[in-house]
Amino acid sequence: MTYKTILAVLDTPDHAQQITDYALALASRFDAHVLGVHAETLAAVPLIAPMEIPDPAAIEALQEAARRETKEVEAIFRERVARDGRSADWRSFVSSSGYAAAAVMETVRAADLIVASQGDPNHENRSELENLLFDSGRPVLLVPYIMKAPRDIRRVMIAWNGSREAARAAFDALPFLKTAESVEIFCLDAPERPNQSKEFAGVELAAALARHGVNVTLTTQESGGLSAAAAIENRLADKSVDLLVMGAYGTSRWWEMLFGGVTRSLLESMTALSLMSR
Known part of the structure; x- marks a missing residue:
């Protein structure tokens, strides 16, 4: 691809x-x-x-x-x-x-x-x-809007919540992932599922991307009271991420417009190139 x-x-x-x-x-x-x-x-x-x-x-x-x-x-x-x-x-x-x-x-x-x-x-x-x-x-x-000249994409972060939108974004970004120096799958407040502990969130995605030759790592983290958008922004800064990959509007767009949401928050405070899919 x-x-x-x-x-x-x-x-x-x-x-x-x-x-x-x-x-x-x-x-x-x-x-x-x-x-x-x-x-x-x-x-x-x-x-x-x-x-x-x-x-x-x-x-x-x-x-x-x-x-x-x-x-x-x-x-x-x-x-x-x-x-x-x-x-x-x-x-x-x-x-x-x-x-x-x-x-x-x-x-x-x-x-x-x-x-x-x-x-x-x-x-x-x-x-x-x-x-x-x-x-x-x-x-x-x-x-x-603050980024006036093209930059190399060496470090990529995938904001992973297991949703359809996040899965689509991850695979839509494959051309970038395959040439990046490092790709981190970042799972925030991973849910506990009946047949899977939260420590295994993102494992299947990491294995699938590795088969494509992607140099991928997996990180799970608790938000500690931070909003999802704030936790993602902090991780982007801490890791000097060049490209954020995430699903857009995992909830109703009208809900996000009225009450806020990760997509809208990141659109307003964007610090890295962001690839979004829905």
Whole structure:
């Protein structure tokens, strides 16, 4: 297994250079084709009070701003691709649904790996990113907004809870795992099962990955009152992890939006490259 089609989500000019550079670096590593994608969202119709009639001037101004952004993003992508000489294509879409549009999803679901920016959690709407994680059916590699240049992936940590989502993420990440210097399976508060003590959590996964030639170790740990997200973040820092691999939205997305959850917490405080699958 390897990655042969890498899709770069170029949502804004602020992220376009960062994500294009990451996608190109990965394409060079895996001899892959890069697909740059930008989805232009049609603005909601502004209304003039008190009659609530559509404001044509405001609509035109919003659409023109969106067109300018699309052209700017495309120019950045094409310039970086021309400089690199890598096989690549550009796709732009216009709809009222943004990245959730059916045409966008058809393109996204044909990729081996999606590369997207975490963005600045203090200033950006996360709905587009969450749509990709929840609906694409493809692994998403998220780049922290503070990480401006591609880095080698030498140390990997798999956040393992035995869920379907975590299993999918672990095997979606195999191309990275097989070339990493070290891979740690990190089990937090492993459950006691009727036919298996918690000390054996992750053992089957470790054996399966080792058969792929992965240099894997297994660590089980109690949270000691810490949240799962905080314990994972501490482990990432302690081990200088380059890539976190984990399942996304193991519970309902709406539950996480209302009450918080590991996925949302890590999206907001991301410190390492993170590959998530659902």
